[in-house]
Each structure stands twice: as C-alpha cells, then as structure tokens.
Amino acid sequence: MTIPVLYAGSGILLFFIGLHALLIRRHLLRKIIAANIMGSGVFMVFIALGARGDSAVADPVPQVMVLTGIVVSLCFTAVAIALAVRIHNLTDCTTLAADEESSID
Amino acid sequence: MTELLTLLLLLASLPFFLAGTLGLLRFPDLYCRLHAVTKADNLGLGLVVMALLFQADSWRQIVHLLLTWLLVLVAGATVAHLIARKARDDGHQYWRR
Amino acid sequence: MSTFYLGLALILLLTISIGLVRVLRGPTATDRMLAAQLFGTTAVAILLLLGQATDSPAIRDVALIIALLTAIAAMTFVRRIDIDKATETQGQNSHD
Amino acid sequence: MIHPGPIFDLILMTTLITLAWLLLAGKDLFRAVVLFISFGLLTALAWVRLGAPDVALAEAAIGAGITGALLLVGLGKLGSAERCRRTVRPATALQRLTPAVLIAVIIPSVAVILLLELRQLKTISFGQQKLVLSLLDISGTDHPVTAVLLNFRAWDTLLEKGVLLLALTGIWSLDQAHPLFHQEPLSPVLKGLSQLYLPILIIVSGALLWQGSYAPGGAFQAGALLSAGILLAALGGRSLPSYWPGLPLRLLASCGLLVFLLVTALTLLTNELPLNYPQELAAVLILLIEIFATVAIAVILAAAVAGGHPAERHKHHSPSPEKKP
Numbered sequence: 001m002t003i004p005v006l007y008a009g010s011g012i013l014l015f016f017i018g019l020h021a022l023l024i025r026r027h028l029l030r031k032i033i034a035a036n037i038m039g040s041g042v043f044m045v046f047i048a049l050g051a052r053g054d055s056a057v058a059d060p061v062p063q064v065m066v067l068t069g070i071v072v073s074l075c076f077t078a079v080a081i082a083l084a085v086r087i088h089n090l091t092d093c094t095t096l097a098a099d100e101e102s103s104i105d
Numbered sequence: 106m107t108e109l110l111t112l113l114l115l116l117a118s119l120p121f122f123l124a125g126t127l128g129l130l131r132f133p134d135l136y137c138r139l140h141a142v143t144k145a146d147n148l149g150l151g152l153v154v155m156a157l158l159f160q161a162d163s164w165r166q167i168v169h170l171l172l173t174w175l176l177v178l179v180a181g182a183t184v185a186h187l188i189a190r191k192a193r194d195d196g197h198q199y200w201r202r
Numbered sequence: 203m204s205t206f207y208l209g210l211a212l213i214l215l216l217t218i219s220i221g222l223v224r225v226l227r228g229p230t231a232t233d234r235m236l237a238a239q240l241f242g243t244t245a246v247a248i249l250l251l252l253g254q255a256t257d258s259p260a261i262r263d264v265a266l267i268i269a270l271l272t273a274i275a276a277m278t279f280v281r282r283i284d285i286d287k288a289t290e291t292q293g294q295n296s297h298d
Numbered sequence: 299m300i301h302p303g304p305i306f307d308l309i310l311m312t313t314l315i316t317l318a319w320l321l322l323a324g325k326d327l328f329r330a331v332v333l334f335i336s337f338g339l340l341t342a343l344a345w346v347r348l349g350a351p352d353v354a355l356a357e358a359a360i361g362a363g364i365t366g367a368l369l370l371v372g373l374g375k376l377g378s379a380e381r382c383r384r385t386v387r388p389a390t391a392l393q394r395l396t397p398a399v400l401i402a403v404i405i406p407s408v409a410v411i412l413l414l415e416l417r418q419l420k421t422i423s424f425g426q427q428k429l430v431l432s433l434l435d436i437s438g439t440d441h442p443v444t445a446v447l448l449n450f451r452a453w454d455t456l457l458e459k460g461v462l463l464l465a466l467t468g469i470w471s472l473d474q475a476h477p478l479f480h481q482e483p484l485s486p487v488l489k490g491l492s493q494l495y496l497p498i499l500i501i502v503s504g505a506l507l508w509q510g511s512y513a514p515g516g517a518f519q520a521g522a523l524l525s526a527g528i529l530l531a532a533l534g535g536r537s538l539p540s541y542w543p544g545l546p547l548r549l550l551a552s553c554g555l556l557v558f559l560l561v562t563a564l565t566l567l568t569n570e571l572p573l574n575y576p577q578e579l580a581a582v583l584i585l586l587i588e589i590f591a592t593v594a595i596a597v598i599l600a601a602a603v604a605g606g607h608p609a610e611r612h613k614h615h616s617p618s619p620e621k622k623p
Contacts, residue, residue: 002421003307007348009413010311014318016409021322023401027380029327029372033334036365037318040341043353051348052423056256058349059425060442064451066353067443068458071518071595074360075465078602081372082469085605088375089473093382108203115210122244126217129224129240135233138224142240153247157254169262173250173269176498177243180273183491184239187280190485192232208302215306218340219313225332226320234332242362245339252346260351260514263506264342267358267519270499271526275335275366277488277533 004048011044026095028084032077039073107159114156121149134200135192143185147178207255211248218244235279242272307347314340327378335366351514352443355506359519360599363526367603375605438580440512447516448584452573456562459555459591466551466598470607484535492534499527507592511581517554517588521595528600547608551601554594558587 018038022031043066050059088094128141154174161167221244224237246265253261314337321333338361345354430442430450437445447455503523510516561583562572569576575583601608 003304004348005416005419005421006304006307006311007344008419009416010315012409012412012416013315016405017315017318017322020401020405023397025322027327027376027378029369029376029378030322030330032372033330033369034322036334037322037337040337044341044344047345047348047350047353049419049423050425050427051350052419052421053425053427054422055427056258056349057351057442059427060430060446061426061451063350063352063443064446064454066350067356067447067518068454070353070356070360071458072461074365074599075461075602077365078368078599078605079465079468081368082472082602082605085372085375086472091382094376095380095382111203112206115206118247119210119213122214122217122247125240125244126221129221129237135230135236138233138236142236142243146240146243150243150247153250157250160254166259166262169259169266170250173246173262173266176266176269177246177272179491179494180269181239181243183487184273184276186487187485188232188236188239188276191280195230195232197230197232205302208306212302212306212309215309215313215343218336219309222313222317222333222336225329225336226324228326228329231328231332234329238332238335241336241339245343248343249346252343258351260355261346263509263514264346264351264354264358266502267355267523268339268342268362270495270502270523271359271362273491273495274363274526274530274533275370277491277530278367278370280488281533 002052004051007048007051008045011041011046011048014038014041014044016041028087028094028096029081031096032080032084035080036073036077039069039076043069111156111159114152114159118149118152118156121145121152125149135197136189137200139185139189143181147181150174150177204255207251211251211255214244214248214251218248231279235276239272239276242268246272310340310344310347314344327373331366331369331373334369335361338362338365352516352519355514355519356522359522359526363529364522364599364603367529371603371605436577436580438575438577438582438584439510441510441514441516443514444510444516444584448587449573449575449580456555456558456573459558459594462595462598463552463555466601469602469605473606475601475604475606475608489534492530492536495530496527496534499523499530503527503592503596507588510588511585517591518595520588521592522599524592524596525599525603528596529603532600544608547597547601550593550597552594554587554591557590561587 015038018034018036018041021034022038025031025034046062046066046069047058050062053059084094087096122145125141125145128145129138132138132141151174154170157170158167161170218241221237221240225234228234246269249261249265249268253259253265317333317337317340321330321337324330324333338357342354342357342361345351345357427442430446433450434440434442434445437449439445439449503520506515506523507517507520508515510520561575565574565576566572
C-alpha cells in the first residue's frame, strides 16, 4: 500500500462517516459539520490521486479543483447556517424532521 | 557544528512539548492547565525556531521564523489572559489540595 | 537530518493526538477551547519541522498563517459568552 | 531503520478519522465545533504531506479563522439543544425501515467496494502535471496552480466568484444582521491585540496575494486572511462607519465578479474565445483579477459571519418587516 492510497482510503472513510452522521444526527448544525467532513473526504481523495507522481508537488489540476471546492463548501456552510438560524427564528426548532407534522402555528 | 546545535536544541524542545501535553491532561483545574499550555509549549516552539534558525539560508527565512514565533507568543499570552478572565467571570472554582 | 525532523514532527503529532483527550473530556467549554489553542502551537511547530525536512518555504507560510489565526477562534469564543452557558450543563451531563 | 514519514501519515489519518467519528457521534455540540477546528488544523497537515501547499494555505486561512467563527456564531444563535415544539406523528414501519437499511447495509457496502477499488489504482500517475508545466510559459504566471486557476480553467474561478456572491445574496435575503458581539466592557488586551494584529494581517495577506504569481498563495488565501482581519477588528470593538453598509459594501462585495466579467468581455473583443488572454497581457490581467477578487472574498466572508443583510439606514424602499430581536 502506498501513501496516496492510504490518504485516498481515509478520504473515502471520512466521506462515509460524514454521510452516516448527516443521515442520523438531528441537530442542524451537526448536519452542517457532517457535510463539511464529507467534503474534506472528497478533497482528500482528489489530492491523494494527484499526489501519485514522483515529484514533491501534487498535480496542480486537482489542487485547483479542491481550492474551488473549498470555497464552495465554505459558501455552503455560511448559507446553511443562515438557513438554520432562520428556521430556528421562525419555528423555534433546531432540527428538521421530515416525518413530523407540517402544520404548526 | 550547526547541525549539532540544531539537533541539541530540537532535542531540548521535546520535553517542553511533552510537559505541555502532560500538564493539559493531568493538571487539576483550568487555571493550572492554562500554564501548561501557554508557557511550556511556547518555549518548546521557541527552541524549535532557534534550532531552525541555524539552518536558515536567507534573511527572509530568519525574519519569517522569528515572526512566526513572535505571533504565537503574543497570541498565546493574550488567549491565556482572555480565557483566565472569562473563567473567573464564569465562576470557575479554584483547585485546592 | 530530514529523517530526524520528520521523527520529531511525528512525536509532536502524537502529543496532539493524546491532547485530544482533553477536548473530549472537557469538562467545560473553556477547557476544550484551551486544548484547541495548544494544538495551534504544536501544529505550527510540526509545520516548521516539515518545512525544514522538505525545504519548502510554502509550508512555513502555512505555519505563519496558523500562528496568526489561532487566536481568532478563542477570541470569538470569549466574546460570545452565552455559548458556554448553553453547553455547560450538557457537557457535564454527558460525561463522567 | 524505519522512515518516520509513513508512520506520520498513518497516525495523522488515524487521528483524523477518529476525530471525525467522535465529533459527529458525541452529544455536546460545542465540543463538536472545537473538534472540527482541530480537524481543520490536521487536514492542513495532510495537504502539506500530500504536496499541496496551496490547499494547505487555504485550509489554514479558513479553517483556523472563518469556519470556527461561523460555527461558533451559529451555535450561539441556535443553542445546542435538539428541540422542536411540533407534535410528532409516529412513523410507519416503511418510513423507519428505509433509513435503517440505507445506513446499515448500503453505506458500509459502498464504502467497502470503493476501498477495494483503490487496489486497482496505478501507483504512479502524473495526471495533467506535465501538460501544465509545459504550458506554464504562456500562462502569464510562474506558479502552476495559479496558472490553472486563473488561466487554463479560469471559467471555474469565474463561476466560483459567482457562487460567493450568490451565497451572500442568500444570506442577506434570510435575515437582518444583528450585532455580532455583546456590548460589554472590553479587555484592553483584546483591543491591543486587534490593533497589533490588523496591520500584520493586512501585510501578510498582501504578500500572499503577490506571492501567488510565483509560489503557493493567491486571491482566496489572501482574501480569507483579510476577512479574518475584519473579524478581528470587530472583535476588538470597532464598527463600520454608518454610511458604509449601503452602496460601498455592495460594490466591494461584487467587485471581484464584476472585474472578472469585465476581463472576460475584453478578451471576447480581442479574441473569439472568452478568457483566452493575449499572452503579453496575461500577467497584468491575472493580477488585476486577483486584487479585486481578494477584496471581494474578504468582504463576502466577513459579511457571511455577520449572518444577515445590513440594517437599512437610508430608506430607499420599504425594508423587510421588523422581526423579534
């Protein structure tokens, strides 16, 4: 097993740990963190696959994609937190539950 | 010669980092742990920086290293103060034997 | 020599891994924040060593940025007092 | 003697995975946020080990500053209790079974299949590295990542600026910004630190921006650092002048995208392909885009932490109805 494969494997594990928590945990902020960890896993797979050359520097193309990805996931985090705060202000809830009755008020 | 100095300084830094972590884990209350974190580790980092100064090959690198250490020192001191102040305001109990 | 730098970086990484126990154990939010502060300092040391081992100035830049920014999380924490009150009781219930 | 490098990688990955598991599994949300900040630090170490210092810089600049602030502010507003006033209708058997099957069977099996697939991977592959290096001369920059970011794949970066602006629009449409920090007597030390750090942050961010043309660094890293500076100023008790939140703020937030679009339009005039810079102008155009992108990113990220649109001072149109504070 080579080092990039170790990192790529860990990235896959991180992704699924995040996905698992995203489905199971109820607090919205924790779901947001879980999605961030999924993102980190994906980035790690990308960079690890680009690090298989024999030079000290990884392939620039996956690096750029991950840089863009980091910006987008930061945007996601900011908007998701704003949405969660909005939901909290309107309904006093910090969770989402699809199987709960929709009529409040 | 410089290699040896670097080596010795790096080895000397190790006990400080270990002490910092040990203190963080084993000290009985927040105020004690504050010491371990913000004193021992900053000294350890100082020794690492000093060790690497002997290996630096340009002035830019020397300034860079010293600036890094200085920033960590200032941040460590400030955070220690702020956290201690907040802990006192929150009514954290002092540890007594 | 670079093997030695890496070896030292490895030991420092181990101290971070062990120090995480304090974040897990708490017991209060302030304790956790303090432990996170420690990791910043140690991570700076690791990065400086890695930078020396591979002789890459960019890694020193990463160290500088972390040195600049570790204070910010702790400062945000200190200035938002209600977080602590909100989690204090929960933190104590969930452990020990 | 065993080389410490692979052991370092192994321990780093073990710690990261354990950390991810613990922070997602625990009960205390504040603990999760602090662990996530540490997670970001360790991820930066991983990028360094993988030879991706640009990504490490970005991770350090946002992970240590903005992400932590975003999550802490969000946690302060939401509180860590899982609560809902709504009455819960009991789920049907099928509704309960579907997620259980998904979680217990599908996720682990897909993970295992993917992990097994990794064995098929070629151990050595250069990807696009050689192509990028061979085209570096005509790109207008000496750093491969910047060349790809702002020349070869400049479309992506243009759209990324759009995403940033869109995110800010989304946040502004949801809420009005409340004061971020409590009014309280400030520790003079906090004020002093913010005064000391602000110039350093601005200088380092400028250096990173400039450095992007020949070494790891660039607009996003510089912008993230600058936004941490704005946050720091706010932490030190400063507030913006009252005329600021109107047009100036909106212009600064959108200038990154606007300048990028302008350059795109200009390249369309001289060339049939958009964002295909004339070779002798490439360096200037890239620097121009990066300077404005830095400012825009800094303003957008700082405004995102504030978490809502600024209060309307000049009443141009009727503001959104007042909500409970």
